[in-house]
Amino acid sequence: MKIYIRSASSISPQETFNNPLFLNELSEYPNNRLTCIEPDYNELIDPKLSRRMSRIIKMSVASALSCLKDAEITNPDAIITGTAYGCLEDSGIFLANMVEQDEEPITPTAFVQSTHNTIGAQIALLLKCNRYNNTFVSGGVSFENALLDATMLLMEKDTDNVLVGGMDEITDMSHTVLSRMGLYKRKPVPNRDLFKLNSKGTIGGEGAAFFLLAGTPSKNDIACIDALTTFYKPGDITETAQQVNSFLTAQSINCNDIDLLITGNNGDTRNDEIYVQLQQLLFGGIPTVSYKNLCGEYPTSTGFALWMGANVIKTNSIPAILNYKGTAQNKINKVLIYNHYQNTHHSLILISSC
């Protein structure tokens, strides 16, 4: 069954929010941390309602409301979010408070908002949406599970449209901890040069992307989701290639039918080796671009990738900042997004023109 993307909205380290131009200019970051470019929330969310909201909540709510507006939907039939880390800032505030105050009275708001489903709940509260509301916290496939849940709902009865979002934030604390774990490059690397170096580690990113998905077409659909799948810890590259092949076969297509491949390279040699091997085994000759030099690495980055892929189809163009050197097809009909998060969670999302 085809799923129609009626609208897509993204707040990211690039000028992606409410910008009619599609990735026309690279926002540059000198070091290993990419931070979202945030809009003026006062124009988007009633200040009375936003006063308690942390940064990730505001980014997500703004992105969600904008997405609904673009789709001309006032109240969706379901709200589904995916976030690996949840509301880190509030969790950190409450934890620090609890330790510093030695379990004496501490502020309840941070605790309440540390709950992973806060974003989905806040959107429901703002819209007075009584319908289905779910939140996935499945690490590197949190957003994909939200998408899968949405596609199943659209195939079931009673659901015409679903608001789906993926979001994660970096906080000072999480950046420090993830740096100590060796996730990021040891020396500062500008995002412009992410794919130019052969070294370990990536650069950190964040973002909030929302989509209004529907089971029936409308005149303004920007792209369609044909299929998606996830797989966990494949044994070796052969198994990964098999997974990709059987995914394409199930859609009755092969690699040659893909007009553009979007891969999750993140500049870490250990990580990118898998993409290199797959290029040799499967994807050789297919126009390919990567996206994490734009948004950084984070577990729900495929939200950004889907926003980008859908807009590539809608505009029938590959933005120059993606550094694509080859010649693109005249008409970009099918885009495959393949990402893996630290070689544990892998995902494939196939989208096409409607």
Next chain:
Amino acid sequence: MDKLIADLKEQISVQLKLKNIKPEDIGDEEPLFGAGLGLDSLDVLELIVLLKQKYKLKVSAEDGPKVFRSVKSMAEHIIAKQVQNV
């Protein structure tokens, strides 16, 4: 009393993140809940924490509505309790 009221307004503004309202714009007897500042049950709990942390006062959830009627009622409660403790 005036100093206490001014302090409280400042502290309430920070604790409840009232970014769009200046502390001095909160009226002494303006209702904090309901129509007034539009605060809710979670804010009651925040104010209970505030009084405990800054004034070492324990307010039960049941006494909340009475004590937190306005900034002035909060100040009066603090003074009354401090007199009791002397």
Next chain:
Amino acid sequence: MSATVFVAGIGVISGIGNNTSECLNALEKGETGIGKITYLQTNHRGLLPAGEVKLSNNELAVLSGFSPSVNRTAMLSMIAAKEALDNSGIKDIPGLRTGFVSASTAGGMDKTENFFTNFLTDRSKGKLRDVIYHECGSITAIVAEKLGIRNHVSTISTACSSSANAIMYGARLIKHNILDAVIAGGTDALTRFSLNGFNTLMILDEQYCQPFDENRRGLNLGEGAGYVLLTSERIASLLKKDPYCSISGYCNANDAYHQTASSPDGDGPYQAMTGALKMSGLRPQDIGYINLHGTGTQNNDNSEGAAIERLFHPHYPKMSSTKSFTGHTLGASAGIEAVFSALAVQKGIVYPNLRLQTPMKAFSFVPETTFSKYPELKNVLSNSVGFGGNCSSLIFSKL
């Protein structure tokens, strides 16, 4: 889409027992698992009771096969999920597409708390091994790995209704023919984070909780894990023993009233129950027993009670809150209560609502106060309500 989803296996660990038979035994004898906090290191020891699992981390490590340095949430998950897997007998069937859908609210917070104590004084301090499994999703992953499950691994976190949503998601993955079998439920260890969090909300009872009592004072937290193993009709027919029951209806709805408080009329729970009934094709009078969310807070029991009154008046089913035994186990509660519900419908039994002295005056129904046999029991409704207005109801039906 496959029509029916069956419960073919169950597994549970909670304050009243380390496996299904121990828990059932305690439910039958009316023995609560709530008591003084003895395992969690907290200043609230002796002041706030809780329903702890009566095993140290070292003892849990032996039972689960994990190293004691792994967080408690993962060890609880492993023990209950493995029980559900072994109990089902699906291991005898080769080539199944099996998934693991687990829910949690605290994740690895019990270890993160230790990390933070050192980390806050110096950002280069704190053992990294205490935070590598901080994320809820990473706990599901390490348990899935130990269980040998790779086809689908996902995690849901919607506060106190988390594991009901995990069970719904698991059932739907089977109906859509994406998987043949799913272990679905949830896990949560008692942590200082949640204990202090609920304490700041002033809804913890300093005595043993009394759900649906006129004079109730709040909830007691608990910990544990509970999973049901769900299969399609085809797989269920290949198994040596009969399934426990079917899952005939489910629904998630949002109260959309307040971030933490439930609406006075119980709109959310009402819609969740109504939706589940509609899906199952059952009428309210077909429900024989409700396993209540019943936390024991003023707000929850008022709201849930109002919803039940609206839907069932004047023909009330039997009902009780088993949180009077286990405490509120947050992300694990609907998983644990799904196991209790499956047993209730299979065995025709109803559990008591402990310590009920004065039924709530606002309602005309009275929860059960004794354990009883109820052979005519055909359908059990299990309710869950979480922060953010997240309300879920599941219906377990006799085969």
